[in-house]
Amino acid sequence: MTIIRANGLTFTYSGQLRPAIEEVHLSIEEGEFVLIAGPSGCGKTTLCRCLNGLIPHFYEGELKGDIFVTGLNVKDHSIRELARYVGMVFQNPENQLFALSVEKDVAFGLENLGLPRSEMMELIEWAMKAVGVYELRDKAPYELSGGQKQRVAIACVLAMKPKVLVLDEPTSSLDPFGARQVLEVVRKLNEELNMTVVLVEHRLDLAVKYATRAIVMNDGRIVLDGDPRDVLSSKEAISIGIDVPKVVKLYRALQEVGLTLSEVPIAAEEMVQLLQEVLKR
Amino acid sequence: MIEAKGVYFRYPNGVEALRDATIRIDDGELVAIMGPNGAGKTTLVKHFNGLLKPTKGEVFVDGVNTKEVSIASLARKVGYVFQNPDHQLFCESVEEEVAFALRNFGFDEAEVERRVTWVLEFFELTPYKRKSPFTLSVGERKRVTIASIIAWNPKVIILDEPTLGQDYFQKEKLRDFILRLRKRGGTVVLVTHDVEFVSELKPRIVLMADGRVMADGPAESILTDRAILKEASIFPPQIAQVFLELVNVGLPKGVINVEDAKGALLRLLRSMRS
Secondary structure (H helix, E strand, O other): OEEEEEEEEEEEEOOOOOOOEEEEEEEEEOOOEEEEEOOOOOOHHHHHHHHOOHHHHOOOEEEEEEEEEOOEEHHHOOHHHHOOOEEEEOOOHHHOOOOOOHHHHHHHHHHOOOOOHHHHHHHHHHHHHHOOOHHHOOOOHHHOOHHHHHHHHHHHHHOOOOOEEEEEOOOOOOOHHHHHHHHHHHHHHHHHHOOEEEEEOOOHHHHHHHOOEEEEEEOOEEEEEEOHHHHHHOHHHHHHOOOOOHHHHHHHHHHHOOOOOOOOOOOHHHHHHHHHHHHHO | OEEEEEEEEEOOOOOEEEEEEEEEEOOOOEEEEEOOOOOOHHHHHHHHOOOOOOOEEEEEEOOEEHHHOOHHHHHHHEEEEOOOHHHOOOOOOHHHHHHHHHHHOOOOHHHHHHHHHHHHHHOOOHHHOOOOHHHOOHHHHHHHHHHHHHOOOOOEEEEEOOOOOOOHHHHHHHHHHHHHHHHOOOEEEEEOOOHHHHHHHOOEEEEEEOOEEEEEEEHHHHOOOHHHHHHOOOOOOHHHHHHHOOHHHOOOOOOOOHHHHHHHHHHHHHHHHO
């Protein structure tokens, strides 16, 4: 089932001359794990904002083309309605957390939906357990590490049981352990609940192994879209300035001197195997 | 030269962030201070420009005890770029932000203008010069803070998480810049989690955990020492992860970046063929 569909999507922020995204055509199936990469200012964040209605309902500007999420035309539905289908997690978890305890933060979004108390309690517990913060439920956000905070932010949107999870550079303020924890949680939600994931990330070395598809944006347009191995090892990805994983760089560096490995590696373990093959020969 | 001797530091809320931290950084060195969140990295470097003074122990900058001089006189020598740009920015435009310290240090207007123009150009900030720093993205704000310190050319530059929010080209540019500073004899101290960024620069690495220095040595040895890295909650760079698994087939230890990996592999293959 197609869960996200954009047709000629173009958005220009008010006061700007050039569109932030231009003629974006995109179709994402339910259960895909889509990684979006691209240099600063390429339109990644703008595209994310179109997925949950922040554009056009919160950010002012001119929207052309169409965007449908879970069959709903984003233009015709409020941010509040869309929040039940699309959960959005931002760069800095501190902008998303404000209550006195983890549990209260997770409850907040649900309280606005007006669900019965028992159902609400169940959802809160489920969401906290799913991201591994249940033991922290009585703690205040400031008592948590960055990785824990970001997982709480995910729990907040998860409690609404969205179909799509959109994460805009969720690990950029985290240390490597915190980043890995967060991405593992996202992978689990994708694999176990078949939740569709759209992940904008600079740290491709950590993120790419979870993705089923990679999209590269540049100057407001989608310029590459496909299997992560093909996308990241392409010449364009490197010339655009994508921080491709070092194993992919090594693959290309070896190719340039005439040593072609049998496959493009995207993780250290894969590169180890490929090199062992070569060295055995 | 910076010297911290047996430094303890306790924040007013009672948290003991440094416990007997000792380190010496010579002129012209490139040092990366790494370790998990809460290890005391930022607390330690804030002692280098006198922003913090030790609760116990001493810090010397060029032989002068930081307790005996003002922050202003230290700042001229040691520039510190905050981790969070919003802790540093306060002017109404990018241009003013960068000019602020220069005027404070008494540079004449022509010189202020020359330096501001140069540094904004270098960090690709010229188009934003009349904008409020607070309307920029995190990555751009971070560049403004770096530019505003670089502008007065301090002898020592401390960059706290400089790669945060920066994309590939900006990181490359930052790396180039660090290398240029070093060529001119500048001392650069990085506080960072970014092992991939560090693996290309191959600095001296100081690992911290629990308020102390737990390891200190060249990047090639520290970033390939799994046991030590684990204690500091750091993963080896991806290339090191690969090569650590391949030492038994004759590849050398201490390979941490793509360039060296390519060289080592080609040498091994050539020797196997002959």
